[in-house]
Amino acid sequence: xxxxxxxxxxxxxxxxxxxxxxxxxxxxxxxxxxxxxxxxxxxxxxxxxxxxxxxxxxxxxxxxxxxxxxxxxxxxxxxxxxxxxxxxxxxxxxxxxxxxxxxxxxxxxxxxxxxxxxxxxxxxxxxxxxxxxxxxxxxxxxxxxxxxxxxxxxxxxxxxxxxxxxxxxxxxxxxxxxxxxxxxxxxxxxxxxxxxxxxxxxxxxxxxxxxxxx
Amino acid sequence: xxxxxxxxxxxxxxxxxxxxxxxxxxxxxxxxxxxxxxxxxxxxxxxxxxxxxxxxxxxxxxxxxxxxxxxxxxxxxxxxxxxxxxxxxxxxxxxxxxxxxxxxxxxxxxxxxxxxxxxxxxxxxxxxxxxxxxxxxxxxxxxxxxxxxxxxxxxxxxxxxxxxxxxxxxxxxxxxxxxxxxxxxxxxxxxxxxxxxxxxxxxxxxxxxxxxxx
Amino acid sequence: xxxxxxxxxxxxxxxxxxxxxxxxxxxxxxxxxxxxxxxxxxxxxxxxxxxxxxxxxxxxxxxxxxxxxxxxxxxxxxxxxxxxxxxxxxxxxxxxxxxxxxxxxxxxxxxxxxxxxxxxxxxxxxxxxxxxxxxxxxxxxxxxxxxxxxxxxxxxxxxxxxxxxxxxxxxxxxxxxxxxxxxxxxxxxxxxxxxxxxxxxxxxxxxxxxxxxx
Amino acid sequence: xxxxxxxxxxxxxxxxxxxxxxxxxxxxxxxxxxxxxxxxxxxxxxxxxxxxxxxxxxxxxxxxxxxxxxxxxxxxxxxxxxxxxxxxxxxxxxxxxxxxxxxxxxxxxxxxxxxxxxxxxxxxxxxxxxxxxxxxxxxxxxxxxxxxxxxxxxxxxxxxxxxxxxxxxxxxxxxxxxxxxxxxxxxxxxxxxxxxxxxxxxxxxxxxxxxxxx
Numbered sequence: 015x016x017x018x019x020x021x022x023x024x025x026x027x028x029x030x031x032x033x034x035x036x037x038x039x040x041x042x043x044x045x046x047x048x049x050x051x052x053x054x055x056x057x058x059x060x061x062x063x064x065x066x067x068x069x070x071x072x073x074x075x076x077x078x079x080x081x082x083x084x085x086x087x088x089x090x091x092x093x094x095x096x097x098x099x100x101x102x103x104x105x106x107x108x109x110x111x112x113x114x115x116x117x118x119x120x121x122x123x124x125x126x127x128x129x130x131x132x133x134x135x136x137x138x139x140x141x142x143x144x145x146x147x148x149x150x151x152x153x154x155x156x157x158x159x160x161x162x163x164x165x166x167x168x169x170x171x172x173x174x175x176x177x178x179x180x181x182x183x184x185x186x187x188x189x190x191x192x193x194x195x196x197x198x199x200x201x202x203x204x205x206x207x208x209x210x211x212x213x214x215x216x217x218x219x220x221x222x223x224x225x226x227x228x
Numbered sequence: 229x230x231x232x233x234x235x236x237x238x239x240x241x242x243x244x245x246x247x248x249x250x251x252x253x254x255x256x257x258x259x260x261x262x263x264x265x266x267x268x269x270x271x272x273x274x275x276x277x278x279x280x281x282x283x284x285x286x287x288x289x290x291x292x293x294x295x296x297x298x299x300x301x302x303x304x305x306x307x308x309x310x311x312x313x314x315x316x317x318x319x320x321x322x323x324x325x326x327x328x329x330x331x332x333x334x335x336x337x338x339x340x341x342x343x344x345x346x347x348x349x350x351x352x353x354x355x356x357x358x359x360x361x362x363x364x365x366x367x368x369x370x371x372x373x374x375x376x377x378x379x380x381x382x383x384x385x386x387x388x389x390x391x392x393x394x395x396x397x398x399x400x401x402x403x404x405x406x407x408x409x410x411x412x413x414x415x416x417x418x419x420x421x422x423x424x425x426x427x428x429x430x431x432x433x434x435x436x437x438x439x440x441x442x
Numbered sequence: 443x444x445x446x447x448x449x450x451x452x453x454x455x456x457x458x459x460x461x462x463x464x465x466x467x468x469x470x471x472x473x474x475x476x477x478x479x480x481x482x483x484x485x486x487x488x489x490x491x492x493x494x495x496x497x498x499x500x501x502x503x504x505x506x507x508x509x510x511x512x513x514x515x516x517x518x519x520x521x522x523x524x525x526x527x528x529x530x531x532x533x534x535x536x537x538x539x540x541x542x543x544x545x546x547x548x549x550x551x552x553x554x555x556x557x558x559x560x561x562x563x564x565x566x567x568x569x570x571x572x573x574x575x576x577x578x579x580x581x582x583x584x585x586x587x588x589x590x591x592x593x594x595x596x597x598x599x600x601x602x603x604x605x606x607x608x609x610x611x612x613x614x615x616x617x618x619x620x621x622x623x624x625x626x627x628x629x630x631x632x633x634x635x636x637x638x639x640x641x642x643x644x645x646x647x648x649x650x651x652x653x654x655x656x
Numbered sequence: 657x658x659x660x661x662x663x664x665x666x667x668x669x670x671x672x673x674x675x676x677x678x679x680x681x682x683x684x685x686x687x688x689x690x691x692x693x694x695x696x697x698x699x700x701x702x703x704x705x706x707x708x709x710x711x712x713x714x715x716x717x718x719x720x721x722x723x724x725x726x727x728x729x730x731x732x733x734x735x736x737x738x739x740x741x742x743x744x745x746x747x748x749x750x751x752x753x754x755x756x757x758x759x760x761x762x763x764x765x766x767x768x769x770x771x772x773x774x775x776x777x778x779x780x781x782x783x784x785x786x787x788x789x790x791x792x793x794x795x796x797x798x799x800x801x802x803x804x805x806x807x808x809x810x811x812x813x814x815x816x817x818x819x820x821x822x823x824x825x826x827x828x829x830x831x832x833x834x835x836x837x838x839x840x841x842x843x844x845x846x847x848x849x850x851x852x853x854x855x856x857x858x859x860x861x862x863x864x865x866x867x868x869x870x
Contacts, residue, residue, distance in 0.1 A: 076664065
């Protein structure tokens with residue numbers, strides 16, 4: 015299972031969370047990574063934790079003020095980027111352009127989407143993975159696998175229909191190790207986490223609990 | 229072949245073009261339709277020409293100022309809508325929402341996209357058809373089938389891979405009847421036209437020339 | 443006082459509301475108008491009610507699919523347009539472009555904004571009027587003049603500072619004639635209304651109640 | 657005069673340009689600063705050069721994936737941020753929100769705009785400065801002061817009308833020291849530069865030439 019901790023713009027210490035990600039990663043078969051804000055990528059990557067960007071723009075070197083360039087993110091130490099997160103929705107043409115820009119800089123991509131139909135669409139763009147985030151579960155604390163297991167199974171089926179090589183992550187409603195196991199049982203290859211780890215008093219303990227049942 | 233004439237915001241008489249579309253439609257096996265601006269849908273539909281909207285928003289009845297509601301467009305006489313035209317690009321979630329809104333009001337949808345990868349993505353959303361508009365051909369007068377036939381064949385293949393029921397239209401670089409025939413030979417089920425008919429001195433003659441070789 | 447009834451995409455009969463606006467307008471010194479969806483502008487204008495668009499795009503005749511052209515809206519019978527409504531927020535450059543496009547077609551403009559600072563900014567673009575819509579009051583039923591009278595007075599002062607010729611409307615929290623009077627006492631030159639009239643069982647009676655104290 | 661070098665996503669060495677900015681700043685009365693991409697702010701600020709962000713989002717700490725938080729940018733060492741650059745146009749409400757977010761983190765703001773009317777609007781939001789970038793001059797190499805001096809004078813007048821404390825920068829068509837002097841003569845308090853310095857073989861020599869006539 016791939017476990018990606020999205021730090022968003024939470025008031026957390028990104029380096030401390032990254033160190034927890036790095037340390038717990040060494041104790042488990044799961045693959046752990048952390049996605050800090052752009053300004054923190056370099057310092058987070060220096061911890062040795064696997065580092066992802068939260069966003070990259072569909073651009074190349076040139077006249078682009080206030081944009082995130084794939085090469086900048088990669089040079090700072092990131093190995094992948096989230097794309098089209100529910101808090102940063104993109105035009106279809108820009109999701110495609112971002113996946114291309116990321117490939118150019120050897121970044122993996124996880125394209126987020128709302129439902130199985132959009133997951134199929136995202137899979138058609140050839141990303142490393144897709145992540146299903148049902149809007150009705152975001153931020154509720156209800157695990158997707160419990161509230162609406164069909165959406166995960168349908169997303170897995172929709173992605174497999176279009177491109178069986180694309181992994182499907184579960185991107186909302188994950189807070190315990192049992193949720194992670196349940197997501198895997200439904201066919202997910204990983205999970206996106208956020209506040210449960212980033213805002214925990216002890217991020218390392220939170221991560222250890224999450225990977226314990228794996 | 230399906231031939232849809234997009235009137236954009238050209239300085240043309242939408243009713244005159246619609247009458248030409250209606251009259252030429254009766255003389256050919258091709259299916260002809262016209263897409264006027266929202267303010268003109270009702271008057272255009274009253275001509276008896278098959279009428280499409282240029283855009284519909286992913287909304288329902290409610291507090292939406294300055295939006296195009298599928299039901300309004302359908303009540304005014306439209307039978308379908310363009311979605312995600314290159315001049316009105318949408319977020320992936322909004323393309324999906326628009327296809328759902330259109331289905332709710334019994335409108336057909338043609339989702340436009342730039343390249344085969346995006347065409348596959350668009351097809352995964354379950355529209356009536358998709359239209360490939362390679363940006364490098366838009367407005368050039370060079371027929372897509374001549375400049376870059378691979379893009380049409382690849383788009384047809386990409387859509388068929390995802391959903392064989394989705395028709396693929398050719399959405400740029402069509403100006404003659406031979407272009408329409410060539411698009412059909414590459415697997416396209418129709419074409420999007422714009423200035424060649426809308427800005428013609430004699431729209432009816434322009435349409436007759438286009439459908440003559442069919 | 444200027445009273446503009448925004449029909450949004452409410453499930454109402456736009457012609458029936460327009461007839462009520464027209465009839466009540468003849469009985470009062472207030473100026474009444476109605477803003478239907480684009481597809482309904484022509485039929486609403488034919489009632490004789492003063493008709494406004496809900497949105498116009500910053501474009502000219504040309505290659506603009508799915509956009510609202512100022513000339514189309516004016517030809518259909520509208521005399522003005524809302525701009526930057528809270529449900530259709532625009533980029534600063536596009537608000538400016540829309541005000542210019544509207545002027546070109548002899549449409550009046552009401553630019554909406556959230557707070558006094560933005561009202562000052564909107565006034566600097568030279569519209570006919572600005573409308574202050576504090577986000578915390580939209581849709582609450584609490585009259586702005588009662589909940590937060592300072593925001594109206596501050597908006598009036600901010601607009602006057604920049605351009606004393608620009609009228610300030612009160613765009614949220616108006617549902618009774620007393621609210622309209624209170625808005626006027628705070629310096630507003632009019633009000634934007636929506637569901638209170640558009641969704642009323644008897645729109646004419648609702649409008650009569652609103653203008654009765656004027 | 658304030659001279660801000662915008663590195664955009666040019667293929668330059670941001671630290672080398674920052675060192676040139678720092679060194680030349682010590683030799684002149686002009687105030688020099690550099691605006692790198694978000695991933696480079698920390699390393700650029702460590703050179704001792706005055707560092708600006710290219711963009712900040714109108715957000716607070718919280719659930720905002722892929723956004724630039726004012727506090728992150730300030731903690732990384734930036735003292736200000738560009739807002740609404742022509743390559744990153746924002747909604748009016750978001751320009752206002754960004755100016756507030758920047759104030760919260762003690763960042764100065766320069767709000768860019770196209771023409772005198774928008775400059776007046778930008779000035780009404782209370783930024784540190786505004787920058788006028790006539791679209792017809794961006795990237796042409798023609799100095800704004802020579803091609804269209806009225807636009808600078810009109811922008812200075814429009815800003816002064818609204819808020820005399822807001823400085824006006826000249827944001828397009830500056831490449832020589834004479835251009836900087838001419839901009840100052842028209843009332844500008846500074847200039848935005850980009851490729852002329854960022855892509856120069858010797859950024860330090862380019863900056864020395866620019867400030868020599870001051």
